[in-house]
Amino acid sequence: MWADQLISDQAFFLDVLNPDFKGLEAVIEAANLGDFQTAKEAFAKHVRQSLNAELFLTIPFEFPENVFMLDGETMREAADRICRYQLMSVGVMADFSETQVVDWESNPTYNGYKEWTWQLNRHNEWKILAHEYLQTGDEKYAECFADLFYSWVRQVKCPLNISGYLTNAFRTIECGIRMGSNWPYALHAFMHSPHFTDDHILAWYKSVYEQGFRLRTCFTKANWLLMEMNGLAHIGVLFPEFNVSEEWLDFAVHKLQAELKKQFYPDGFQFELTTVYHDVSVRNYQRFMNLAMAYDVEIPASFYEILEKATEVNIKLMMPNRRLPDINDGRMISVHEILEPKTYIFPKNQMIHWLLSDGKDGEKPENLSYAFPYAGIGIYRDSWEKDATYVLFDGGPVGRAHQHEDKLNLLIYAKEKLIITEAGDYAYDESAIREHVLTSAAHNTILVDEEGQNRRKDCKWEDSEIELMSDLKCELSDKNHIRMISHYDELYGEDIEGVCHRREVRIVKPETSSCPVIVCFDKIKAPEEHGYTLLWHVDSLFEEAKEPFGVWDFEDVSIGILADDYTVNIIEGQTEPYVQGFFASCEKQGDERPIPCLEIRARGEKQSFISVFSLDKRIAKMDYAKSVLTICFEDGETLTMEK
Numbered sequence: 271m272w273a274d275q276l277i278s279d280q281a282f283f284l285d286v287l288n289p290d291f292k293g294l295e296a297v298i299e300a301a302n303l304g305d306f307q308t309a310k311e312a313f314a315k316h317v318r319q320s321l322n323a324e325l326f327l328t329i330p331f332e333f334p335e336n337v338f339m340l341d342g343e344t345m346r347e348a349a350d351r352i353c354r355y356q357l358m359s360v361g362v363m364a365d366f367s368e369t370q371v372v373d374w375e376s377n378p379t380y381n382g383y384k385e386w387t388w389q390l391n392r393h394n395e396w397k398i399l400a401h402e403y404l405q406t407g408d409e410k411y412a413e414c415f416a417d418l419f420y421s422w423v424r425q426v427k428c429p430l431n432i433s434g435y436l437t438n439a440f441r442t443i444e445c446g447i448r449m450g451s452n453w454p455y456a457l458h459a460f461m462h463s464p465h466f467t468d469d470h471i472l473a474w475y476k477s478v479y480e481q482g483f484r485l486r487t488c489f490t491k492a493n494w495l496l497m498e499m500n501g502l503a504h505i506g507v508l509f510p511e512f513n514v515s516e517e518w519l520d521f522a523v524h525k526l527q528a529e530l531k532k533q534f535y536p537d538g539f540q541f542e543l544t545t546v547y548h549d550v551s552v553r554n555y556q557r558f559m560n561l562a563m564a565y566d567v568e569i570p571a572s573f574y575e576i577l578e579k580a581t582e583v584n585i586k587l588m589m590p591n592r593r594l595p596d597i598n599d600g601r602m603i604s605v606h607e608i609l610e611p612k613t614y615i616f617p618k619n620q621m622i623h624w625l626l627s628d629g630k631d632g633e634k635p636e637n638l639s640y641a642f643p644y645a646g647i648g649i650y651r652d653s654w655e656k657d658a659t660y661v662l663f664d665g666g667p668v669g670r671a672h673q674h675e676d677k678l679n680l681l682i683y684a685k686e687k688l689i690i691t692e693a694g695d696y697a698y699d700e701s702a703i704r705e706h707v708l709t710s711a712a713h714n715t716i717l718v719d720e721e722g723q724n725r726r727k728d729c730k731w732e733d734s735e736i737e738l739m740s741d742l743k744c745e746l747s748d749k750n751h752i753r754m755i756s757h758y759d760e761l762y763g764e765d766i767e768g769v770c771h772r773r774e775v776r777i778v779k780p781e782t783s784s785c786p787v788i789v790c791f792d793k794i795k796a797p798e799e800h801g802y803t804l805l806w807h808v809d810s811l812f813e814e815a816k817e818p819f820g821v822w823d824f825e826d827v828s829i830g831i832l833a834d835d836y837t838v839n840i841i842e843g844q845t846e847p848y849v850q851g852f853f854a855s856c857e858k859q860g861d862e863r864p865i866p867c868l869e870i871r872a873r874g875e876k877q878s879f880i881s882v883f884s885l886d887k888r889i890a891k892m893d894y895a896k897s898v899l900t901i902c903f904e905d906g907e908t909l910t911m912e913k
Contacts, residue, residue: 276428277476279306283313286479288513293320314468316511317475323458326508329560330614331401334394334452337361337857349402352395353414359390360697361858372418374425375438383699383859384438391426391439393418397452400459412463415456416470423473428480434488434498443494445481449501450557453478454508478509486518489525492533492671493540493547493554499525500554507565523570526555530576532733533670538579539645541736543669545587545600549608552580559615578619581612585625586640587649589683590658592625596695596855597647597664599672629654639746641754642666646740648754650777652786659684659785659885663775665742665756667735668725675723676713677758678773682827684785684885689826690714691809694855696862703862706849710805716771716794716879717803721763728761750786752777769796780909785885787909789899795876804833804870804879809853812840812866819891822868829868830882830889830901836872 277286283301287294293316300308338358339348355366364378379386396415403411426439434442457474460466482505489498499522505512506519533541533551540548555577562569584605588594593602609622616622623632639650646666652659660683664676682690693712696704706712710722745753752775759770771794779786794802810824815838822829822838831838842851843864850869854862870879880894888904897913 276430276480279310279472280304282472282476282479283309286476286513287511288515291511294511310468310472313475314471317471318461321458321461323461325564326454326458327404329564330611331455332451332557332611334392334397336389336392336394338389338394339398345398346402346405348395349398349411352399353410357390357395359386361856362386364390370417372421374422379859381699381701381859383697385698385857387438388441388444391422391444392447393422393452393456396456400456403463404459409463409465412460412465415460416463416465416467419470419474423477428477428484432488434484434490434494440481440484442485442488442490442498445485446494446497446499446501446554449478449481449485450497450504450554454504475509475511478505479512481505482509482512482514482518486514486521493542493551495529496526496533496551496554499523499529500558503558504561507561507567519567522558526558527570527572530555530572532736534576534580535642535644535736537642537644538576538583539642539647540580541670541731542598542672543645543666544598544672545584545594545596546603547599547672548580548583549603552577553608553611556611556615560611563615574615578616581609581616581619582621582635583642584608585621586635586642587647587662589660589688590651590654590656591683591686592656595662595681595688596692597662598669598674598676599695599698601695601857602855637746638749639752641742641744641746643739643742644736646742646756648742648744648746648775650746650752650754650786652749652779657686661752661775661777661786661788663742663754663756663773665754665773666740667738668729670731673726673729674708674713675710675725676715677723677725678715678756678771679713680773680775680788680790681714682788682883682885685826687809687826689808689810689824689885690883691807691853691865693807694853696854697857697859699859701859702845702849703852703854706852707854711848711850712807712852714806715758715773715804716792717805718762718766718769718794718796718800720801720803721766723758724761724763727764750779766800769794769800776911778909778911780907782907783886787885787901788883789911790879790881790883791913792879792881793876794878797875799873799875801871801873802877802879804868804872804881806868806870806881807851807853808866808868810866812842815840819889821889821891823888824866826885828884828887828889830880830884830892831868831870832880832882832892832894832899833870833872833878834874836870836879839869839871840866841869842866 289298296312297309355370366372377387399411399415485498485502503522506515540551588605620633624634641648648663650661662681664679693707696707743755754775757772774791776789777786810826814823820831844850851867852862853865890902890904893900899911901909
């Protein structure tokens, strides 16, 4: 056998396996005699007879996450490419075809982007090969898989007593993803292939045990913990031959149950407050629940109660294009893709049926606009149609992880695009654009003396915070006049204290307009004079500056600005002396593109800005006197609003 695994044959057969497990009698008998060749053959026979592929494959297939396929590539084409030993991770290809041996700890990225190696070791390719093998029966996929597994298990060693965050190929997040998704599917697909030999089976089970031991002893926290415990629970259910399987399953389920109350706010949002990791968290519960339903494992009732609310968050939050806004380290991912797998665990949820049927079935959400009082997110929409106008206001806490310094950020979606946007998100590398997207300068808020918010400096999460409401105030009862308010009074930069920024967003939909007018009132005050920079990122072609009237027209929006003694610059695609005027929303490096960013600058101990966004009419001029805002449009219409 492949003697370079950590667990010897003797230790595996006599210490890892449960000697009383039905079906292992011949295995244990041979091992006790020191005949490990016979023990291996008996064990492989037991595995092939006891694994129920038909039962396992009743669990709906879930497409692996992350960027490991070419744009437009089908699963069949990807599988054929993998058979040529051309493997992709985070959108970057590595060609191992010359030697047909994958270096699992290599990194072909130009800047040593660590995610390439980490995500390669999640083995999404193995699941693709398994899927195509089940579809075609073509043994080339099994042969390639067996060779990839052989090279991986020989090269990569399971570390002992090393932090779950460390190593290139054995971080606990990778162990959890392998065990909770890709490996079980591959095993059940290939177990009867002649290329998946007795040696492969024994090495596979040894590695599963090693990874389970690492998950049980070196687990971490937050969304990683959910991936780790999902993986450990899968081992507990699918590999009952181990003498610790029951204990591992019980431990994992209790951990998952405890984390429901620790990680999900009462309004349903996961505590990292990102659109990606919200679903990552729900998805790992979903994966375990799918498995438990198939294998008749009891699921705590709290899983259904809390996770159904968390699933509905995606619908209430989604933009009219049925994609999520990329809050914090988020992505504009398809809500349809998120919800399709949830039908297996929430088959009666009418809101999910409504979304997946494009409104032909089920029941749409009760309200148009929503406030998440704990997560601090306010959502306005004027309809559930795909051409609706949508506004998101972020008045929430900093979140548990993956934070951006973006409190009071405002996003506006209309005309089937996100017009008032932000810099978005970027690959987790060490580039200037990655550093930029984390900062206030990448969002629609205010800088103080060129410095942004800095909540992360002293951020230390306490479990009790999950019960704290945000300071967001929303008035959503009148669908034609919405008000959302929040403030920021924490640290700017490294040492700017005592500054308070209060933002009030008003949304008014005149009867003669197809789109609402969005007005943003910003008041900022401090104990001493500062320079203030108000930012608006606009994903639209700039057309005209009517500076004497305080109006800047873009192809999709007319923006009016009122303030005392201010200047305006429009920056697009700038990298020096600082990064500004970009949008990115992908895991791939090099995905950023230039967009205009308005920088409105003023000084003082206190300052007020009024920003008006008109989506279907050009603004001619504006006036603010005696707490009344008057907006005059080029078509002659006038809108007044009392502050």
